[in-house]
Amino acid sequence: MDKLMVAYVLSDSIGETGEEVAQAAVSQFNSGEYEIRRFPYITEESQIIEILEEAKQENCIILFTIVIESLRKFLINKSKEYGIQSIDILEPILNAIQKVVGFEPKREPGLIRKLDENYFRKVAAVEFAVKYDDGKDTRGIKKADIVLIGVSRTSKTPLSMYLAHKNVKVANIPLLPEVKPPKELYEIDPRKIMGLTANPIKLNEIRQERLKALGLGNTANYASMERILREIEYAEELMKDLGCEVIDVSNKAVEETAGVIQELMRINHMKD
Incomplete structure (x- = not known):
């Protein structure tokens, strides 16, 4: 297989965290090739649709670090519609911290x-x-x-x-x-x-x-x-x-x- 997969990394900030996580994960697989494409500063639903239209042509997954709640939910729902697996990198960590500290995260990009x-x-x-x-x-x-x-x-x-x-x-x-x-x-x-x-x-x-x-x-x-x-x-x-x-x-x-x-x-x- 020439190319195993493409990892799309979406972020409402610069996306460095998502890209590093993607690189760490794909490094565990030594068969085939992979490509990571980063899409920073996602602030509009139209940007997400445009990326998904491209992604549906690929053997891919989507990793994202979008903290703006409305965009995050939109991406999750649209990814399901397009049949593309998407992973929210930050949400499990945010939920765990929220349980410990007792209050909600700021949901502010680029902090x-x-x-x-x-x-x-x-x-x-x-x-x-x-x-x-x-x-x-x-x-x-x-x-x-x-x-x-x-x-x-x-x-x-x-x-x-x-x-x-x-x-x-x-x-x-x-x-x-x-x-x-x-x-x-x-x-x-x-x-x-x-x-x-x-x-x-x-x-x-x-x-x-x-x-x-x-x-x-x-x-x-x-x-x-x-x-x-x-x-x-x-x-x-x-x-x-x-x-x-x-x-x-x-x-x-x-x-x-x-x-x-x-x-x-x-x-x-x-x-x-």
């Missing part, structure tokens, strides 16, 4: 691709946060969805990474009285800038713990109250000059501060 896209956006945002962390490259300021500014130990880096996992591209800039702020801060929409500040006593405690972790004495200028007050005063003056939002992170967990930032983004329509 797996959307999940993949979401994953890659997240990866890109994490890479962005690493690249533009701690003022490494001020060019990131204009590329970022959000720019975090603040003195040392105001959770800029943890916030950047947390927001990156929410698909937000974040650059963060440390503020020091001795260092002139990047000019790019004055060249972007101030709504994109989030100023982080904290209670000086809280900062003093955090910085002293940081020095201990590094094996340094707590008498270093970095943790002195005089130094901290000077830094906070400088930072808050700069934030006022920029006209940006200011968030006190003293008693906020990273998740809580991130929630505040995301809400401000939503209000300001800075990101879909």
Whole structure:
């Protein structure tokens, strides 16, 4: 026999899942030949009829991953009319999951691709946060969805990474009285800038713990109250000059501060 069969793979998305299942199945048969034909983005009953008219001339089966209920039922019924065996790849799995979770599937085509896209956006945002962390490259300021500014130990880096996992591209800039702020801060929409500040006593405690972790004495200028007050005063003056939002992170967990930032983004329509 020159050709054992033709497998028609129909999908209301791109059809990759159905094609891979078809290939896995036919590989178990080593007699004859086979052909797999994929028909993606099936959205109309007329498309199904056209495919069935072609398929009835072949020694074939139909495998499908159509989740739109009306099209799925139409294909099943019409396949029977045409005398063609059709297999719904997803339905047994969907039914089993529904019994476990207790609610119905969304029946929305292409969700797996959307999940993949979401994953890659997240990866890109994490890479962005690493690249533009701690003022490494001020060019990131204009590329970022959000720019975090603040003195040392105001959770800029943890916030950047947390927001990156929410698909937000974040650059963060440390503020020091001795260092002139990047000019790019004055060249972007101030709504994109989030100023982080904290209670000086809280900062003093955090910085002293940081020095201990590094094996340094707590008498270093970095943790002195005089130094901290000077830094906070400088930072808050700069934030006022920029006209940006200011968030006190003293008693906020990273998740809580991130929630505040995301809400401000939503209000300001800075990101879909």
